[in-house]
Amino acid sequence: xxxxxxxxxxxxxxxxxxxxxxxxxxxxxxxxxxxxxxxxxxxxxxxxxxxxxxxxxxxxxxxxxxxxxxxxxxxxxxxxxxxxxxxxxxxxxxxxxxxxxxxxxxxxxxxxxxxxxxxxxxxxxxxxxxxxxxxxxxxxxxxxxxxxxxxxxxxxxxxxxxxxxxxxxxxxxxxxxxxxxxxxxxxxxxxxxxxxxxxxxxxxxxxxxxxxxxxxxxxxxxx
Amino acid sequence: xxxxxxxxxxxxxxxxxxxxxxxxxxxxxxxxxxxxxxxxxxxxxxxxxxxxxxxxxxxxxxxxxxxxxxxxxxxxxxxxxxxxxxxxxxxxxxxxxxxxxxxxxxxxxxxxxxxxxxxxxxxxxxxxxxxxxxxxxxxxxxxxxxxxxxxxxxxxxxxxxxxxxxxxxxxxxxxxxxxxxxxxxxxxxxxxxxxxxxxxxxxxxxxxxxxxxxxxxxxxxxx
Amino acid sequence: xxxxxxxxxxxxxxxxxxxxxxxxxxxxxxxxxxxxxxxxxxxxxxxxxxxxxxxxxxxxxxxxxxxxxxxxxxxxxxxxxxxxxxxxxxxxxxxxxxxxxxxxxxxxxxxxxxxxxxxxxxxxxxxxxxxxxxxxxxxxxxxxxxxxxxxxxxxxxxxxxxxxxxxxxxxxxxxxxxxxxxxxxxxxxxxxxxxxxxxxxxxxxxxxxxxxxxxxxxxxxxx
Amino acid sequence: xxxxxxxxxxxxxxxxxxxxxxxxxxxxxxxxxxxxxxxxxxxxxxxxxxxxxxxxxxxxxxxxxxxxxxxxxxxxxxxxxxxxxxxxxxxxxxxxxxxxxxxxxxxxxxxxxxxxxxxxxxxxxxxxxxxxxxxxxxxxxxxxxxxxxxxxxxxxxxxxxxxxxxxxxxxxxxxxxxxxxxxxxxxxxxxxxxxxxxxxxxxxxxxxxxxxxxxxxxxxxxx
DNA sequence: AATGAATGAGCCTTCATTCAT
DNA sequence: GATGAATGAAGGCTCATTCAT
Numbered sequence: 001x002x003x004x005x006x007x008x009x010x011x012x013x014x015x016x017x018x019x020x021x022x023x024x025x026x027x028x029x030x031x032x033x034x035x036x037x038x039x040x041x042x043x044x045x046x047x048x049x050x051x052x053x054x055x056x057x058x059x060x061x062x063x064x065x066x067x068x069x070x071x072x073x074x075x076x077x078x079x080x081x082x083x084x085x086x087x088x089x090x091x092x093x094x095x096x097x098x099x100x101x102x103x104x105x106x107x108x109x110x111x112x113x114x115x116x117x118x119x120x121x122x123x124x125x126x127x128x129x130x131x132x133x134x135x136x137x138x139x140x141x142x143x144x145x146x147x148x149x150x151x152x153x154x155x156x157x158x159x160x161x162x163x164x165x166x167x168x169x170x171x172x173x174x175x176x177x178x179x180x181x182x183x184x185x186x187x188x189x190x191x192x193x194x195x196x197x198x199x200x201x202x203x204x205x206x207x208x209x210x211x212x213x214x215x216x217x218x219x220x221x222x223x
Numbered sequence: 224x225x226x227x228x229x230x231x232x233x234x235x236x237x238x239x240x241x242x243x244x245x246x247x248x249x250x251x252x253x254x255x256x257x258x259x260x261x262x263x264x265x266x267x268x269x270x271x272x273x274x275x276x277x278x279x280x281x282x283x284x285x286x287x288x289x290x291x292x293x294x295x296x297x298x299x300x301x302x303x304x305x306x307x308x309x310x311x312x313x314x315x316x317x318x319x320x321x322x323x324x325x326x327x328x329x330x331x332x333x334x335x336x337x338x339x340x341x342x343x344x345x346x347x348x349x350x351x352x353x354x355x356x357x358x359x360x361x362x363x364x365x366x367x368x369x370x371x372x373x374x375x376x377x378x379x380x381x382x383x384x385x386x387x388x389x390x391x392x393x394x395x396x397x398x399x400x401x402x403x404x405x406x407x408x409x410x411x412x413x414x415x416x417x418x419x420x421x422x423x424x425x426x427x428x429x430x431x432x433x434x435x436x437x438x439x440x441x442x443x444x445x446x
Numbered sequence: 447x448x449x450x451x452x453x454x455x456x457x458x459x460x461x462x463x464x465x466x467x468x469x470x471x472x473x474x475x476x477x478x479x480x481x482x483x484x485x486x487x488x489x490x491x492x493x494x495x496x497x498x499x500x501x502x503x504x505x506x507x508x509x510x511x512x513x514x515x516x517x518x519x520x521x522x523x524x525x526x527x528x529x530x531x532x533x534x535x536x537x538x539x540x541x542x543x544x545x546x547x548x549x550x551x552x553x554x555x556x557x558x559x560x561x562x563x564x565x566x567x568x569x570x571x572x573x574x575x576x577x578x579x580x581x582x583x584x585x586x587x588x589x590x591x592x593x594x595x596x597x598x599x600x601x602x603x604x605x606x607x608x609x610x611x612x613x614x615x616x617x618x619x620x621x622x623x624x625x626x627x628x629x630x631x632x633x634x635x636x637x638x639x640x641x642x643x644x645x646x647x648x649x650x651x652x653x654x655x656x657x658x659x660x661x662x663x664x665x666x667x668x669x
Numbered sequence: 670x671x672x673x674x675x676x677x678x679x680x681x682x683x684x685x686x687x688x689x690x691x692x693x694x695x696x697x698x699x700x701x702x703x704x705x706x707x708x709x710x711x712x713x714x715x716x717x718x719x720x721x722x723x724x725x726x727x728x729x730x731x732x733x734x735x736x737x738x739x740x741x742x743x744x745x746x747x748x749x750x751x752x753x754x755x756x757x758x759x760x761x762x763x764x765x766x767x768x769x770x771x772x773x774x775x776x777x778x779x780x781x782x783x784x785x786x787x788x789x790x791x792x793x794x795x796x797x798x799x800x801x802x803x804x805x806x807x808x809x810x811x812x813x814x815x816x817x818x819x820x821x822x823x824x825x826x827x828x829x830x831x832x833x834x835x836x837x838x839x840x841x842x843x844x845x846x847x848x849x850x851x852x853x854x855x856x857x858x859x860x861x862x863x864x865x866x867x868x869x870x871x872x873x874x875x876x877x878x879x880x881x882x883x884x885x886x887x888x889x890x891x892x
Numbered sequence: 893a894a895t896g897a898a899t900g901a902g903c904c905t906t907c908a909t910t911c912a913t
Numbered sequence: 914g915a916t917g918a919a920t921g922a923a924g925g926c927t928c929a930t931t932c933a934t
Binding site: 683685716717719724 | 914
Binding site for chain 1: 255257258344345346347348352353356360361364383385386387389390392393394396397398400401402403404405407408409422425426428429430432433434435436437438
C-alpha cells in the first residue's frame, strides 16, 4: 500500500488529509473546479503543495473526494425528507423539501458545502458529474416527482410531471446560481435565518398554487 | 501613440476588430470568461495573438465590448415586448416574455449570444456585471414585475411581487444553468424549435396558475 | 498561422529559434532526452522558458527538430560515401565509411552532434527513433551491407552479411557508448585528429581481416 | 541512533533489505539509474517509500549495493573462464569468453543482472563506475587481452592488443546498447537460447578471423 | 493598422528525501 | 526494525501580455 489514496478507509490518516478536504471544499465551492488552484487549497490547509498528490493523487481525485464527503455530511445534516413520515400530506412534504434544499445551499458551515458544490458542478461539469447524477441527483429528483405527483390531478402525464418538478427546483437553485445578480438588484435580500424560511415559504406557496390548479388532463368521455 | 481601444468611435478600424468581437462572442458564450483563452479567440478570428490587446487593451475589455455589442443585437432580434402592444392582456405579455427569453438563450446565431453571455455572467460575474445589471437586467426585471403585478391580486406587497418575478425568471434560466444535469437526467429533452415553444408554454402555464391564484393580501376589515 | 511551429519553413523566425536548436542539440547530446531540462536549454540559449513552447510546441517536438536538423548538417559535413565513387574498391569504401562515421561522432562542432544524438537515441529511445531508423539508419545500414557484401566470398547468406555489418558498426559505436569506461581503462586514448584516424585504421583493418577470410559457404558438390 | 546502512554486517536486518536489493536490481537493470524511481523499487519490493533511505541512506547508495551484490552473483553463475583450464587453446577460451559475456547480458534471472547493470553504467556512469572499473572491468579486460595476445602474431604491440580487445568486446555490447535500433532493423532477431549461441559463434568467428590474420609487426631484418 | 516574437508568472505534478512515531 | 506522513525543489507546460517592427 504505497499511496494512501489507494486506501478507501483512510481512517488512520493524519489531520492533514482532513484539513485538505476541508480547505478544498471551501475553495472549490467558492470558485469552482477549474479556477481553484492546488496551491490555494494547500495554503488554506496549512499543508505542502505535494500533499494533494500524496493524499489524493491529483486535483481531480481530491475534487471527487470532496464531493463524496460533502454529500454524506449534507444529507446527514439536512435529510431530504426533513424527518417527515412518508405518509405526511404532500403539501408538508413539499415545504420540507424546499426548505431543506435551501438550507443545504445557503446555510453556513460544512453541511452547506454540498449544495454549493452541486450547483457549481451543474455550471461547470467535471468527470464527477455522472457519478453525482446517478447517486445523488436522480434519487432526489424522483423523490420530488413523487411529491409533485401527489399534488397535481391524477392522470397527469409523465412529461408534465417532470417539467413541474423542474419548475420547483429551478426556483430554489436560482438564488444560488444568480446570486451575484440578485444581490445587485435587491441588496437587502438575505439568505439565512428567518429570511431563508420566508424564501422557502414563498417558493412553496408559489409552487403549491401552480400545482393545485394544474389543469386536469382531458379525459375520454365515458358512455 | 494613441491606442485604438481608447477611440470610442473605432471607425477607422479594419475588419479584424469585428472578427474579434464575433469570435469572442462565440467563445465566451461557450466556455465562459475564465475558461476562454485569448489564443482560441484570435485563432477563430483569424487574427494574431496580440490583436486582442491591440484592439481592446486586454481580455476583460474585450469581454465588455462583446457584452455591450451583443446586447444591442439581442434586443433588436428578440424585443422584450415581442411586438405586443403595452395594453395587451398580461397573460399574453407573460407568454411573450417567457418565449423571447428562452429564445435569447437557446436559439442559434449571433442574436442568441447575449442571452448566453448574461447567463454566464450571473454564474461567473466579472467587472462588467454592474454595467449589465444597470443597463440591461434591471429594466427587464421591472418590465416583468409590471406583468406580474397585473396578474396577482391588487394590493400585493412589493416583496411578494419581486419574489414572484424571480420565480418566473428562475424557471427560464434553470434550463441553461443546469443544462448538464438536465441533459443527463432526461436525455431526450431538446431546446430548439417546437420543443422550445412547448417549454415556454409550460413555464407560462405554471406561472400563470400560481399568479392567478396568489392569495389576496389580508385587508383590514371595513366597517 | 498562430503558432510558429506550424510553419514548416520557419525561415523568417528570429534568432531565438536558432539559438534554441543549437542549445538543445548540445544539451540533448550531453545528457539525453529525459535528463535534459527545458530550463537548462533555454538558459543556454539565452531565452525564456516559454520559448520552447512557442517555437516548437513542447520538449519532444524540439527534440525532433534537433534530430532532423542535425541529420542534415552531419551528412553534409561527413557524407556517407566520403566523396568516393561508387565503383571504388570495397576496401577503400569500408575505410571511408568507418572514418566518416567516427568523425560524425567524435569531431567537434555542430556537425558532430548528429552522431551523438543517434547514439543517445539508441540507448534511450524516444518516439523519434522510428523516424530516424526509417530515414537515416536503415539506408546507412544498407550501404554498409553493400560494402561488406563485396568483401566476403560470393554466396554468403543474408544473415551472415547482417551480422558482419553489425560487427563493423559495433566497433565504431563502442567508443562512444562506452567512453566513460574506455577513458578510465586507458586514459591516454584520444578521439580527435590523428588519433581518430588511427582508430579508424584499426577498425578497418580488423574488419577487413575478418571479412576477407570469411569462410566460403559450403557448395553443393558438382557432378 | 545508528542508521543501519552504517552497519556493514547488516546481519540483523530483516528480509526487507533483501527484497529491496532484488527489486532495485530489476528496476535499475531495466531503465537505468536515473529513470528508476525509489517509489517503483519500493513498490516492487513490497516496502515503504522510506525503506530505501532507511536501509541504504539514499538512492545512489542502494545502487552501489546492487552493483556489488550482483557482481558476486554474476561471476559465480557465469565465470569468466567458463570452467576452462588456463591452458586450453586460445580459440576455445575466446569462444567461452564471448559466450559467457553474452549470457551475462541477455539471459534471464538475477544472474544476468550484473551484465545489464554494467552495460547501463557504461552509458550513464555514476559515482559507482570507478569502483566497478577497478574491481570488475579491468580484470576482465586483462583476461581478454591475454586471450587476444595468444592469438595474434607474437610481438604485436600493446596498443594494437588493446584495440583488438575492444573490437571483440564491442561486438558483444553492441547488441545491448543498440538493442532498440537492432530490433527495429531486424525484428526477427532474438537474444536467448540457441539464437544467443549462434550470435556468440558469429562474434567468435569474426574475431578469430581477424586476429589470426593480424599482420605481424615489421621485424628488423636479421643478418 | 497590425503582427511575429518573446516574456514572466503561475499551474499541476513528480521526485528523493526526512521526520515523528 | 520499519513506516506513514509530509516536504521542498524542480519539471514541463499554459496563459495573458508586451515589445519592436
